[in-house]
Amino acid sequence: MRRPVLATLIAAAAASALLAGCGAPAAGDAASAAGTEPGSATTPAVAGEITVLAAASLTEAFTTLGRQFEAAHPGASITFSFGPSSGLATQITEGAPVDVFASASTATMDDVVAAGAAAAPAVFADNVMEIAVPASNPAGVTALADLARPEVKVALCQPAVPCGAGAASVLAAAGLTVTPVTLEADVKATLTKVVLGEVDAGVVYATDVLAAGDTVTGIEIPADVNAATSYPIASLAASKNPHLAKAFVDYVLSGDGASVLTAAGFRRP
Structure with missing residues (x-):
């Protein structure tokens, strides 16, 4: 039986709308598919x-x-x-x-x-400063004042770098005069001198003592003279x-x- 023309047109329009809804994503969905937030299509990816x-x-x-x-x-x-x-x-x-x-x-x-x-x-x-000594602590360093003993070989960072400035602040606050046997380029180089046993002590950061594990022993610096960065x-x-x-x-x-x-x-x- 022949369908009425009006009914045919209504059915065709409904089918067209259904296909459009399935095939064309919304603006927000399109943006998500492109890896951007809706409304910010130019936002670059973290790559x-x-x-x-x-x-x-x-x-x-x-x-x-x-x-x-x-x-x-x-x-x-x-x-x-x-x-x-x-x-x-x-x-x-x-x-x-x-x-x-x-x-x-x-x-x-x-x-x-x-x-x-x-x-x-x-x-x-x-971060704060801390004394690092070799695990065997051959010089018997137990306190900040021991660094001023003439027989104790001490490594410090160069004064221009933050760990050197921190060490200088600590020693000045404690009223100690320490003559280092070496001034290293950075805190890791200073710590290496301690780990290798080339010095008896080094003034480094507390985090470096922790990172070195059992290759060194840490000696805390009293809070009233310690330096933070x-x-x-x-x-x-x-x-x-x-x-x-x-x-x-x-x-x-x-x-x-x-x-x-x-x-x-x-x-x-």
Whole structure:
């Protein structure tokens, strides 16, 4: 039997609407499929490569953070370079291709900001100084005052780097005069002298003593003379991948980042 024309037209329109609803995703669904948030179709994905310069004392913690960040963002790759904060800052101000800087000193970060290479750094951790001695402690060092004994061979960081400035502050506050047998480029180099038994003691960060495990023994410095340092982080103005750089900075500042840093011995700011 021949269907009425009006009924045929109504059926065709309904079928067309049904097909349109199934075949064309909504604006929000389309944005999600493209990997962006609805209404922000130009937001880039957290992917690509960045270079992070970080203080030597952050080696273990940042290596863990980088591994976790890359696991959460399979398209992202982070290259780390660890060293003395002052030297890293010089690299940045001289134009090295860097995306993120994490310093062991707010003063060093201030130099980078003053040069226009970074803005709005955020402090993510604090640290304190500690004495490290070889596991066998051949010189019998048990207190800060022992570092002033003339027969005790002491390693310190160079005065220009944060761990050197921290050690100088501690010794001045304690009224001690210590003549080091070596001044090392950064805290890891200072710690290595202790681990190898080339010195009887070194003044390093508490986190480095923890990271060294049973290769050294830590001797706490009294709180009334101890020195603390703050660690700021910032993405850099010249970053070639500012979205990924910001994402990594945000991760360091997040609760997950704080958990890793706390486990490594850093204190919350």
